[in-house]
Amino acid sequence: MGALFILLGSFWLGVEQGRKLSERPRQIRLLKSALQSLEAEIVYGHTPLHESARKLSDRLPQPIASLFSSFAHLLTTTEMDAQSAWRKSLQDIWPQTALKEEERSILLEFGDTVGRHDRLTEQKQILLTLTHLERQEQEAAEKYKRYGKLYRNLSIIGGLFIVLLLL
Template structure:
């Protein structure tokens, strides 16, 4: 009977500690994804501004540079534009961004991140090059704010999540005894 208590205590301790470590990893992964997204938006801005590529072509080129879910977002949006099924770019972009939040993909982006990304599509495609460039610059400023917050708080938040997970597990073990 005592062995079962010890085994249960260890399971609680390891699972709570594991949850804390997982939360810290999610923080770092969100930072990495937002930095990758910022890089892709810079590429898109360059494609639109300097090479004057049509939006579908620019989205496809940028999407092919990244193999992950963000690259699929850009290529799927380009394919949606090329299909010409009567949908506006806003509808196509919002649908593809919502696909990123599906449980199957499991990106560590917050609802706010996804809303800002979906909002980007509302102003692309139907404006002139200058307005598209300004829209991309505005989105890049929002991304920079989020990235700066994540960078400045990364060390303390990751340490906090890990410590809270382990300490919470210890607390539960003590309460169970």
């Protein structure tokens, strides 16, 4: 029975690591989609930032929806400026994401400019952020292709090795 638990536990560990790898490109795609929608709301819809963020939070899956929901909430209920609200929101949801430090720095850089410029400059900043996220998405997808199955297979082999050592 113990050997079975070790094998199941090691397999679960590998599957979980593979899931995290697959989740990262998906979340980056969601962020890109959200920023494109934000651009459309701000530039073409002339919607205020807090209202745009609230609309996005209604349309997006978790944990990205929480980022925009928290951002909209902080903008409307506190005296925080957009930069501080973005940083706080990002900090609060970060543990729930599968994103890496590279994406965090890109999003923090975006947060430094959000809500501080005219519509045209905001659009340029969003496009710059999208370009950076596109590069990260390609890298994340490549890592998933390369290491996704590897994690599962190594975890099974590692579990078998532990079982053999214990016998």
